[in-house]
Amino acid sequence: MPKIKDANRNCIAVLEDPRTARSQMYFYGDAVTKSSLSPVFGKHAHFSSSSENFIDNHGRVDIGDYDNWVGDGRTLALNKETASMNWSTDTGDSVSNNIPPGNFASMDPDRKWSGSQIYSENSTSMLLLNAPGIGPGVYENKWWTNLNSSTELSEIAITGSNASNTHNTGYHNNQNLPGPLYHKMAGQNYVSGVGHHYGGGVMGFNGSTYRFSQLMRINYPNWTATNYGTRRDYCFFQFLGPSTQDERPLYLVTDYRNDRTHYIVRHNVDTNNETVLHTFNTVPSASGNNQGGDRDDTTALDDQHKASSTIEDDPSSSGNKAWYTPYFDTNNNYFPFYFQWNKTNDTFTRNEDVTVSGTLSSTHLNSCHGVRGSTAGFNSVIYNERHDHNSVKYITVFPLEGVYQGNDTGTGGRTMVTYSISSSDPKALTFHSAETADLTIRNVIFLNDTKTLLGVFHHGKFCIYTFNGTNGWEKTATIPHSLVSVGRDAADRIFGVADQGGTYSTLHLITATVPVTVTITPASTTYDYSGSNINSTVAVSAYGIGGTRIATTVNLTISGDTMEFSGGAKTTSVTTSTSQDTNVSIVVTGAGISEILANIDI
Amino acid sequence: MQFFIYNDADETEELADEFWAELVDGEARIHKVEGANQILTDVQPWYPAGDGTREDWTDLNQVIAWYKAMRTGV
Numbered sequence: 198m199p200k201i202k203d204a205n206r207n208c209i210a211v212l213e214d215p216r217t218a219r220s221q222m223y224f225y226g227d228a229v230t231k232s233s234l235s236p237v238f239g240k241h242a243h244f245s246s247s248s249e250n251f252i253d254n255h256g257r258v259d260i261g262d263y264d265n266w267v268g269d270g271r272t273l274a275l276n277k278e279t280a281s282m283n284w285s286t287d288t289g290d291s292v293s294n295n296i297p298p299g300n301f302a303s304m305d306p307d308r309k310w311s312g313s314q315i316y317s318e319n320s321t322s323m324l325l326l327n328a329p330g331i332g333p334g335v336y337e338n339k340w341w342t343n344l345n346s347s348t349e350l351s352e353i354a355i356t357g358s359n360a361s362n363t364h365n366t367g368y369h370n371n372q373n374l375p376g377p378l379y380h381k382m383a384g385q386n387y388v389s390g391v392g393h394h395y396g397g398g399v400m401g402f403n404g405s406t407y408r409f410s411q412l413m414r415i416n417y418p419n420w421t422a423t424n425y426g427t428r429r430d431y432c433f434f435q436f437l438g439p440s441t442q443d444e445r446p447l448y449l450v451t452d453y454r455n456d457r458t459h460y461i462v463r464h465n466v467d468t469n470n471e472t473v474l475h476t477f478n479t480v481p482s483a484s485g486n487n488q489g490g491d492r493d494d495t496t497a498l499d500d501q502h503k504a505s506s507t508i509e510d511d512p513s514s515s516g517n518k519a520w521y522t523p524y525f526d527t528n529n530n531y532f533p534f535y536f537q538w539n540k541t542n543d544t545f546t547r548n549e550d551v552t553v554s555g556t557l558s559s560t561h562l563n564s565c566h567g568v569r570g571s572t573a574g575f576n577s578v579i580y581n582e583r584h585d586h587n588s589v590k591y592i593t594v595f596p597l598e599g600v601y602q603g604n605d606t607g608t609g610g611r612t613m614v615t616y617s618i619s620s621s622d623p624k625a626l627t628f629h630s631a632e633t634a635d636l637t638i639r640n641v642i643f644l645n646d647t648k649t650l651l652g653v654f655h656h657g658k659f660c661i662y663t664f665n666g667t668n669g670w671e672k673t674a675t676i677p678h679s680l681v682s683v684g685r686d687a688a689d690r691i692f693g694v695a696d697q698g699g700t701y702s703t704l705h706l707i708t709a710t711v712p713v714t715v716t717i718t719p720a721s722t723t724y725d726y727s728g729s730n731i732n733s734t735v736a737v738s739a740y741g742i743g744g745t746r747i748a749t750t751v752n753l754t755i756s757g758d759t760m761e762f763s764g765g766a767k768t769t770s771v772t773t774s775t776s777q778d779t780n781v782s783i784v785v786t787g788a789g790i791s792e793i794l795a796n797i798d799i
Numbered sequence: 800m801q802f803f804i805y806n807d808a809d810e811t812e813e814l815a816d817e818f819w820a821e822l823v824d825g826e827a828r829i830h831k832v833e834g835a836n837q838i839l840t841d842v843q844p845w846y847p848a849g850d851g852t853r854e855d856w857t858d859l860n861q862v863i864a865w866y867k868a869m870r871t872g873v
Contacts, residue, residue: 427829427840430871460847460869470839473869476847547851 199711201234202704203697210694210704212242212274213686214350215315215324221349222686224704228351231688243354244326244339269299269377270328271337272682272694272702274312279684280642282654284696286601290570292406294599296578298433299329300642301504302377302391302409304449304520305438316381316388316417323388323418324350329376330393336361336375342418356419371396373425376409379436380446382466387414389446389464391434392425396571408575409434412448412464412471426464426471431574433502437461441540447474449522449536453502453568455491456524457481459534461545474543481524481532481549486557489549490527497529497559497609499567504580506592511537512623519623521592523579524549531558531594531614533581535624548624553616555628558594564609565596576600580641583618584648587666590618591629595641601656604637611638615669630669635660642683644691650709650743652683659683659693661742673744674713683707691742712739712747715795718778724785726759731785735793736778737771746775750798753781757791760784800859801832804870820862825855827862841866 204210204225212223213231221240222231228240273279280300285293303310314325324344330336337360344353361374371394378390392413395406412426412434431454437447445463452458458478462471483489492498503523511519518538526532535548568577576599583592593615596604604610612633619625636655644650649664661674678695681702685691691707707713718736741747755767762769763782771781783793803815817832829841845853846865856862 428870465842468839468842470842472842472844473847475851475853476849476869477851478849545851 199706200703201706204702204704209270209274209312209326210272210682210702211684211686211692212313212326212350213276215276215311215313216346217276217687218346219349221351223350228349237351240349240351242350243352244358245354268328268330268335269297269310270312270326273684273692274326275684275692276311276313276687277646277685277689278309278643279312279682280640280652280654281682282639282680283599284656284679284681285599286656288601288603290572292572294569294573294601295406295408295575296597296599296640298409298504298575298578299377300640301435301580301582303379303436304505304508305379305436306507306509308379308436308438310377310379310436314378318381318383321418322346323381323420325378325388325420327378329378329390330361330374338375338420340418340420357421359420373411373413373423375413375415375423378415380439381417382439382446383444385467386417387466388417389414389466391436391448392423394425394428394430406572406574407431412462414464414466414469424469429460432460433504433575434462435505437538438508440543442543447543449505451503451505451522453500454494456503457491459522459547463543475545475547477547481526483526484550485552487530487532487550487552488526488528492525492527492529494567497563498525498565499577501565501567501577501579501596502575504578505536506581506583508538509583512620513537514539516540521581521583522547523581523594525558525579528557529559529563531562531581533592533626551624551626553626553628556631557628558614561612561614561631561633562594562596562609564604564607566598566600566603566610569600573599576603582643582648584643584664586647586649586664588620589666590620590623591664591669592616592618592626593670596638597640598637599639600637602637608633611636613638613670632662632670632672635672635675644683644685644742645689645709654680654683663743663745671744673740674742676707676713678705680705707742709741709743710747710749711741712749712773712797713742714740715751715773715797716740717753717793717795719783726785726788732763733783733785734780735783736780737773737795738778739773739797746773746777748773748775752796752798754794754796755783755791756794757789759787759789760791760793761786800863802863802867804867818866820859820866822856822859822862827856827865829862829866 208225221228223242226241228237281297316323324341326339328337339358342356374393376391381388393408407430411428435449448462450460461474481489505522511517521533537546578597580595598604615629616626617629640654642652651662653660659676659680662670663673680693682694693705739747805815819830827843830837
C-alpha cells in the first residue's frame with residue numbers, strides 16, 4: 198500500500214474538485230495534478246478567506262484526536278463512495294462511538310452524499326465542502342459562491358465557512374446542528390439536508406444526541422441561514438431523491454426502536470415546512486417462516502438503526518423504483534421490507550411479504566450490541582445493500598458497530614449474511630452465504646461500481662473482500678493499518694487515511710493495479726547441497742486487492758551467500774503474469790540459508 | 800390549539816417545546832411557537848395512517864396525537 202504523504206490530521210487528506218473538468222486536486226490542501234498526482238508547486242487550496250495561518254488555509258479546525266472525532270468529510274472529499282470509521286477505544290455511551298453514515302445516508306444512486314459537492318442553476322453556483330459532524334458541536338462547512346467554472350480552488354479563497362468544535366468545552370444548551378446536505382430544489386435558493394439535535398449538557402460526554410433526526414435547509418448560493426424542521430428523536434433520515442412531480446426532496450425516516458416504523462417525508466423546501474406522505478408502523482403478521490411481530494431487543498439483536506439499500510428500478514413495475522429495508526421478525530430473522538415508489542404520483546408501498554428460503558439469518562447473526570444510550574445513539578446500524586454478480590441479484594446484511602471491540606466476542610455480531618434474489622420475484626430471497634469478519638465491523642465501503650469489491654473497517658486493520666457466485670464474500674487482502682477513511686475518486690483510484698497517533702496521519706493509495714501480495718515459491722522446499730551447484734527455479738506472482746494476479750515488475754534481491762540468480766547476479770527483475778506463476782532461475786551455490794527479498798516499483 | 804412536547808421526564812414547561820395546531824379547510828398545520836413568533840413546520844393535508852393509507856382528519860385532538868407520536872413515540 199503506497200504511502201503518498203505524511204501530514205497533520207487537521208486537514209482534508211484528499212480533496213477532489215466536484216467539477217470533474219478541473220485539472221487539480223489537493224493533498225492536505227496542496228495542489229497536485231489530478232491526472233498524474235504530481236505536485237503543483239506553490240499552489241494550495243484557499244480554505245480561509247483572510248488568514249495566512251497554515252491550518253486555516255489547508256483544511257480543518259482542530260477537532261481533537263482522530264480516535265474521537267474523525268468523520269465524514271473531514272479526511273476525504275471525493276467524487277465516489279467514501280466511508281469512515283471512528284477510531285475510539287471507548288466502550289461506553291460516548292458520541293465518539295457513533296458511526297459516520299456518509300456512504301449510506303443517501304439512497305439516491307444519482308445523488309450519493311459526498312464531502313465535496315457542487316450545486317448550480319443558471320449563472321449561480323455553490324461549491325460546498327460539507328463535514329456534517331460526528332458528535333454534538335462538531336461540524337465544519339466551507340463554500341465558494343459563484344465560482345468561475347475555469348477557476349481552480351487554488352486560485353481563489355472560499356466565500357464563507359461555519360464550524361464548531363465545542364465538543365468538550367463545558368456545558369452547552371440544547372441546540373440544532375447542521376448535518377449532510379443533498380439536494381438543491383430547482384428554482385429555489387435552498388439546499389435540503391438533514392440536521393442533528395443536541396439535548397444539552399457537557400458536549401460529548403452526556404446529554405441526548407439525536408443524529409440525522411430532522412430536516413434542514415440552508416440558503417443558496419451563500420450559506421447565510423439555516424432552518425431546521427420537525428425533530429424525530431430516535432429516527433434516521435435517509436435521502437430518497439427529489440420528487441419527479443415537483444422537485445421537492447423526499448426522505449425515508451426509520452425509527453430504531455422497532456423495525457417497523459417508517460415515514461416517507463416530503464421536504465417542502467420552498468415553504469420551509471414538511472409533509473408526511475405515508476406512515477408505516479403496523480406489526481407484520483406471520484406468514485410462512487416469517488413469524489412477524491417485533492424482534493427481541495434484549496438478547497441476540499438489540500436496538501440498531503436500520504439503513505436501507507440504494508434505490509433501483511423496480512423489476513415488477515416499469516418506470517418505478519424500489520429498495521429493501523432491514524426488518525427482523527420476533528425470532529430475530531431477517532425478512533426485509535420491499536418498498537416500492539410509484540414515481541407518477543409519489544405514492545409508496547411497503548411490502549411485508551418477502552420470503553426467505555434456506556438458512557435464516559439468526560443462525561449467523563445473533564449477538565449484536567445495540568445503541569448505547571442516547572449519547573452514542575448512532576453507534577449500531579444494520580445496513581443492507583444490493584449488488585449484482587453474473588446477472589444474479591444479491592443482497593447482503595452488514596452489522597455495523599461503532600463501539601471498540603463491541604462485537605468481537607463470538608461471531609454472531611460480525612457476520613455478513615448474503616441472499617440471492619429471484620430474477621422473477623424481488624420478494625423471494627434465498628440464503629446464499631455467510632462470511633464472518635475478523636473483528637467488529639466498524640463500517641464497510643464498496644470499492645468498485647459493481648459493488649463486488651468490499652472494504653471492511655476494523656480497529657487495527659482494513660480487510661478487502663471479493664464476491665464470487667460460489668462462496669459469496671471472500672477475503673482477498675488485509676491492510677494492517679487502522680484506516681479511518683477510505684474512498685474513490687472519479688478515476689477509481691482508492692485512497693486511504695491512516696491515523697499515526699498524535700496530530701499525524703498518513704495518506705495511502707490502494708489502487709487495484711498495485712499488488713498487495715507478492716509470493717515467491719521455490720521449486721523445492723529444501724535443497725541438499727553436496728558440493729555441486731544446484732539449478733532450480735522460484736515461482737513469482739503478484740496479487741492485487743481483489744486477489745487476482747497482476748502483471749507488474751517485481752525486483753528480487755538475494756540476501757545470503759549460498760544462492761544466486763542465473764549468471765551470478767544477486768539482483769534481478771521479473772514481470773509477473775496475470776494468468777500464471779513466472780519462473781525465475783536460481784542456483785544454489787553452497788550450504789546455508791539465503792533469502793529472496795522482493796519490492797515493487799510504483 | 801396550544802400543546803407542548805416535553806424534553807425531559809419531569810415534563811417541566813421550561814424544558815418543553817410549544818406548538819400550535821390548527822385545521823384549515825381539512826388541512827392540519829403545526830406551528831412551532833418561539834416567543835411571539837409562530838413558525839409553520841408541518842403541513843399535513845391528510846392523516847397518514849399507520850398502514851400507509853391516507854385519511855381525512857377527524858379533529859384537532861387527532862392532529863396533536865399524531866404529531867406527538869411522530870415526534871417522540873413509535
